[in-house]
Each structure stands twice: as C-alpha cells, then as structure tokens.
Amino acid sequence: MKKLLIFVLCMFMATAALAADNALLEKAKAEGKVSFYANMTAIQPIMDAFNAQTGLKGKYTRISTSKFLPTVLTEFQAGKLMADVLQAPLPVMEMLKAKGVLTPYKSPAAAGYPDWTRKDDAIQVFGIEYVALIYNRDLVKPADVPKRYEDLTDPKWKNKIVMANPATHATTIAWLVGLKENVFKSEADWMKFLKGLAANRPMFVKSFGPTPAPIESGEKLIGISMPKYIITKAPAPLDWARVSQPLLGTPRGIALSSSAKHPNAARLFMNYWLSRKAMGMLAKNVGEYVLAPGVFPPINGIDKAKVIPIRTLSDKEIRSWGARFKQIFSAS
C-alpha cells in the first residue's frame, strides 16, 4: 500500500513538473543554449540526452575541484562568468553563494528528494561523494575483509593500504572528521583508530583518482577510496567492504548562476539534471550515489547501505585537522 502511495505521488509530481516544464521549455528554446560548469566526470551523455529531449545545446566545462573556486570567482569578478548552471562539492557551492555567484531557485524536480537536500534556497544537493574501504577481491580472502572501520588497524594490513594524503586532501580530511562525529562512540576510540591506521603505514597519493590503480594491480590490497570505481574500472577485481557502520561522503550541490545569460535554459537544465532519468544515468554510467528517490548505482549491496552526508567543514577547520593528521600519521 505504502509503495502504491509513493508511486501515485511520484506520478502526480512528475505530471505537475512536466506542465511547468512545458512553459519553461518555450522560453528556454528562445535562449537556445545553456552553459554548465561541473567538477564531475561523464556528464556528456547527460548533455546529449538533454539536447535530444529539448533541442537545446548544452555546453559543459569540467573544472577540477582545486581550481573550481579560483576559476569561477576570477570570471565572476571580471564580469565574464560563462556558466548558467554550476555543480561542485557543497562546501564550494556555499562559498560561491557567499560571494553572490548563485541565485535562488527551487526546482520542482527536487520535490521527491530527502528534506535535508532542499534546505538551501539556491543550492540543491543531489548526490554524495561516498567513500568506502575498497579492496582487491582476488587477493583478499572473504574472511579477511573488514567488517568495521576499526578492522583496518589490524597489523595484517601493514604496508598494504593506500589512501589520499590525510594532511592535504580535503575530502579525506572531512571523511576522517566525519567518522569522529558520526561513527565512533568516543573521541578516544576515534583516536585509537587513527593511530592504528597510521601505524599500518598507508601509502599516500594526491587524491582519490590514483587510489584504485595500486589496489587493482595488487601493489596494495585495500584502500580508502570510492565505490564508484567498481563501475568505472570494471572488470577490475574491486569490491567494497560492507562495514556495519554507515558510509560517509561530501554532498554534491547544483545551483543557478546569478549572472546567467540563459536563465530559463538554466532552470530547464537544472530540472532535467535532477530528474530520475539524468540521475539514473549518473548512477549507472559512473556509479555515483545520487539522492533521487529509489535510484542506486548498480553496485551489489549499495542500496542497503546507509550513506550519510558529512557536515560542511570550513577551510580553516580542514587546514587545522590536516595539520593534526599530518602529525598523527608521521609519528608512526
């Protein structure tokens, strides 16, 4: 019965959204195109599908996270921001909002999303950059796979772990802090975990990008990495450890630019982006964890995992935790 109710509700919302979209579509068509800045990968298929459905040309610029803020702010301050719609990790979006780059918009397509994703009047959260323990299933016996995060401190993992540098990589720093606030019962437990992990001498790399390769090749056996690689790197023997605790990640947000040259096309695009169809493509093609209800990446068991967002840490906090982690990890 409950399922039926949700279905009817979804259908109703979809119809309402469609009607609103039709009016918007006409205005958007007059503008002709839309420009989208994002830090994510594999967006082109969505741009193509958007083009096929609406006839509008979508232009997508990918900017890496570390250059996102400087690039957008430089263009914005010079009056040359070319983006109509922007997508980035939530902390970046919040900083952009504080600088006046974003404009309020409540997309009707976000109606079915969890309440916490719709709190901001400009930024809509649509996914979580989720982090998990990723291991080589050819080389790690099922019995050895960690069942809790603490299992990673077992000396059997010494010199067998890869992770992004906890002194500098913002997402990893936020993840470690997230464990303290959401997973471990006490700060002492958390500190014990950190020290145990440090004692296992994990190999540090620059960011998440280089984490899966050493696990695939067997240079390392396990890593703090992202489940989406199970999809993007298939048929690599990667799997994720089904820990009994929740998975954590930094929320991803999307919003409209306050200086959009194609404001209606921008709204239309954001609605499309948040649709089940577009989110389904993100989940299916690149294993993203999206928040459109009922849409999951095709990774075994991930639909049952509890994935929770990490609160936004200020850059000051990230730097001070980074310095702290640097001490802890270099003491080993």
Add this chain to the structure above:
Amino acid sequence: MGNRKSLLTPVLIVIVGFLTVCPVIMLVFGSFSTGLGTFGQFTLEKYIQAYTDPELAGIITNTIVFVLGSSAVATGLALLLVYLNTRTDIPFKFLFRIISIIPMMIPHILFSVSWVLLLNPSNGLINLFLRQVLGLENAAVNIYSLWGMILVEGLLDLPIAYLILAPAMASFDVALEESSRVCGGSTLRTLFRVTLPVLRPAILAAFILSLVRSLASFAVPSVIGMPGRIYVLATHIYQSIATGFAADYGKAAAIGMSVLVTSITLIYLYRYLTSESEKYVTISSRGYRPTVIRLKRARYPLFGVVGILSLVLIVLPVLVLFYTSLVPYSMVPSMKAFSMMSWKHWIEVIHDPISILSLKNSVFLGVVGATLGITLSVFVAYAIVKVRSHASGILESLSFLSFSFPGIVIGVGFMWFFVRTPLYATIWALLIGYIATYLPYGVRPLTSAFIQVHSHLEESSQVCGAGAFTTMRRIVIPLLIPGIVSGWILMATMFVRELTLSVVLSRPGTEVLAVQIFRFAEDGLWGQLSALGIMMIFISTTLVILATLVGIRFKPMEESG
C-alpha cells in the same frame, strides 16, 4: 646598423616583457592581497605564513638535492649520448637521437606512473624480477625515495639537455682538437682538456635549464615523492593550495617568488660564467666540420652499454605504457593479463569527440606555436648574444620569467591576466601563454648556437655590401639550423603535451591533449590515458621527424644524427 641593433633590444624587451611580465605581475598582486583574487586589500600575511612554516627548511634541503641530482643526471647522460652520437662512429646513431627525445613527448605523469609500475617495492616488475633472480626477501629498489625522484626527473629533463648540447657539439671546430692531438694529447685528454671546456656555455645552459625545470616540476614529486612522503617545494606549494576547498593561489605565489628569485639568480650566474663569450667561438671564417672519432674495438661494447641503458631507462617505460593501454585495468603481466588484452581503451578514445578535438587543437598549437615561438627566439637569442648590453641582460631574464615560476601557479597568473582581455577562453590565449612560458626552450639552444658563430662572418658579409637582413638570412640562419631545429622540437613537443597552463585556460572548444589526459588521470582511467598518451607520442614523433628532415634539407653539410 648600429642604430638597428640598439633598437632591436628595446623592441624585444617590450614584446617579451608583455608576454611574460603580465601574468607574473598579477601573481605579485595576488600574493600581497587578502582573499582569493588579485586586487584585495594589501597584506603581508601570505608571505609571513609561507616563510615561517617550520617544515620549510627540510623541504628546501630535499628540493636542493632533488634539483641538483636530477639536473646532473640529465646533463651527464645527455653529454654522453650527444658525444657518442655526434663525434664517434657508434652504430645506429639515429636511434640514440630518437631515444633521447622520447621523454620529451610523454606526459610526465605517465612516465612517472610507468616507473612506479616497474620499481615499486611491493610488486614493481623489475623488483619482482630481481627478487627471483637474486633470491631476495625484500625489494631491491624503492622508487619512492629521493633517488627514485632524481632518476625519473633526470630522464624527463634529458631531452632538454640533449637538444641544447647537440647543436653545440655539432658545430664544434675540429682545429682545436687537432691542435691538442698534434701536441700529443690522447683522445680522452683532448676530451677533458679541450672539448668539454669549450662546450662550457652549452653544458651550463643545459644544466641550468634542467635546474629551473626540475624546480618547477610537479609530476615526479607528486607521483613518486608523495607516496614516499618526500616533499619538495612544488608539492609543498600544492599542499598549501589544495588543503581546503578555497585554493589560495596568492599564498602559493608567495612561495613561488623564492623559486623565481632563485631562477633569475641562476640565469645571472650563467651569464657571468659565460661572459667572455669570444672564448667559445668555434665557427669562424675557416671551414669546419667535426671529425668522427673512431671507437675501434670499443665500438660495439659501448653501443651495447648505451643500448641497454636506453632500453631500461626509456624503452621499458614506453612499453609499460603500451601494455597499460591494452589491459582492462592495472595488472601485473601474467597469462591472465595477456588473455584479457583488447583495443577497448583505444576504441573508446577514438570515439570520444572531445579527445579527437583535443588532438586537433594540440597539433595546431604545436606547429603554429613552435613556429611563431622560434621566430621570436631567433631575435631574442641574437640580441642576448650579439648585442650583450645591459638591456640584453634584462631581456634574457625576462625570457625566463614565466618559465621559472612553478607551473601550478603561473597558469593562474595567466588566467588572472587573460580574463581582462578579449582573448580569454580562446585558443589564442593558450598560444600566447605557451610561447611566453616556454620561450627559453627556443632561446636556449639558439643562444648556445649563436655564441659559436664568430662576428667576423657577419662582418665579412657586411663588407661585401649585404644588409643586416640579408646577412641574417644568408649567413647566420643557415649556421643556426641545428639550433633552430632543436628549439622547434623542444617547443613543439612541449606544446603538444602542455598541461599546467592548459588546465586553467582551456574551455569547451579549446580542449587540448594534456587536459584530456589529466581528466582520465583524475578519474583513475589509466587505460584510456595510456592510449591517448601513445597517440600523443605518435604526433610528437611525427613532428620531430619532420623537423629533422627539414633541418637536413636546409643544411645537408652537417647533421647531428
């Protein structure tokens, strides 16, 4: 003529200054202003933070060892290869030339990753092999060390050193060596007492350019240094930018200023060390043609040694790259790996419209950029060597300005500058940025070539009634062909694989190869990355072969290999 000469330098200072000073000025503003932009309130905070960091001392020590070591490896190896290639009768010469230029064509990040696959302590291929052969318990070599960094960076800078030394060695006046031998000096003695000292400007130029390059290098410190927890200035700057979401390039620029000052000092030092340039003139009015030294019995053993060296150092990493492009994911070679090989990654790349567009853009930037760049370089090198006034010293420093800034910072400097011009987000911004940043690649080989051309040659031409332009075209340029070819190759291959500026300046429609490769790297897609990387090597190889052929056509009387 005197007037024209004195006018040339100021005009060049204006052009080169415009190209290189603008982004650096933006960075200076950025380093002194609050917030993330260029024109905030004045502050010294960024400098204070940057230079009171207690870890800085250790990082500087690492950096000094790293840059001196890798430059020594690059210059030493280049000298050996150039000497054997140009001056001896070692067989299969063309192979050496190609091999010493290959690292220039490979994206540095790929070359570093290949070395990690070969020499990582857990399952590096060479380590696995040595473990079996020698029956060791632990890995014989650990790439994640300062030594590993020096080796790989040294190999990456080898082409720069090679391409600067080759023209100088090619235009060496044989009379000097003959005199030495007439006086009873052995071949070795002649080499150490005559040949090498005469080549000092070129050797120093190669060494200093490698120093400056390794100071700004980021790929090796991040792929090899970071896992070994060895930090140098480039990774230190990266950390200060990357920790947190709001990257503060102003602070990075503040650290970068010390790199800039070091580089400029090195350039003045170089100028001072080669100030009596007359000493090094080797092509005067008499006929010259370097003699070939017969290696006799040492011919094949030496070939064997250099052959194995090249195989291990350069061919093997390229093979690893090719292998990576065929296997579905990162795997150690095994029966399973070979059975899973396919062209999947290649097909994906060929069907990716952005990859194809980036191929086209990069070829355009390589060919047009290098041609414009080398034209400017001829004039700049001429002013630096032949005018040698105080102003030409300024010109020389200017030509190095954006080059010596750490890559990750200078890109942002260019963005801050170009956003104020209509060139922003066009391919011309990339073109101008490339030429401005990599001007030394054109200027250096040409200055070391110019140094060896005696002014008597020009004077004779002028006495016979030829104007300055005719003298340049008929006398000077033909003598410079090896330098021009070297410079063009350095610039073209650099532009084809340029990342640091491109990643900031490229936009939809102006995508270039390295940016596409970088995106594959960010997504951990090593297969596609290797496939596109090999296509990039193929393009660069074609450009190198074309340039060499053009060089031979215009100057059939001598060719360095």
